[in-house]
Each structure stands twice: as structure tokens, then as C-alpha cells.
Amino acid sequence: MKRVLRLFTIKTKLEVFMITYALGLGAVKRGQEYMIQYPGNIGKVFFLLCTGAVFIAAAKMLQAVEFDAAFGED
Numbered sequence: 001m002k003r004v005l006r007l008f009t010i011k012t013k014l015e016v017f018m019i020t021y022a023l024g025l026g027a028v029k030r031g032q033e034y035m036i037q038y039p040g041n042i043g044k045v046f047f048l049l050c051t052g053a054v055f056i057a058a059a060k061m062l063q064a065v066e067f068d069a070a071f072g073e074d
Helices: 002-006 013-037 041-071
Strands: none
Touching: 013 041
16 A cells, blocks of 8 residues: 555655646636637736646645655655
8 A cells, every 4th residue: 555655645846846847737728718718818817827827836746745845754
């Protein structure tokens, strides 16, 4: 069971960057769809909100990895 759980555990910064890249691709795609659905400034605002959420998530994941490295049980 521990081997399976390890697949869903983020342990290194490299893993965080790879996940962030995937989230960023999805956010840009969704932002493009918003710009088509909502032309004008509101579409651009939605695009920025989608991509901004990725930056916030990446920062929190990096903090968690650093915190776990400093104070983790392993």
C-alpha cells in the first residue's frame, strides 16, 4: 500500500515543477476558452485568473515540499 501511496506523494521540487507545468498548460487552454466565450476585457480577466491560480498553487506546493524536507518524519 505504501508503494501505491508514494505515486501520489510529491517529494521533490522537480515533481512540483512538472505538476506546475501540467497545471499551467491546462490553465492556458481554459483561459483561451474563456476568451472565446467572453470577448473583451472580462475574457482577459478570466484568463489571468486561471493562470494566476497556477502560480499560487505552485508556491504552496513548493512551501510544502520545503517544510516537509525540514520537519518531515522521513
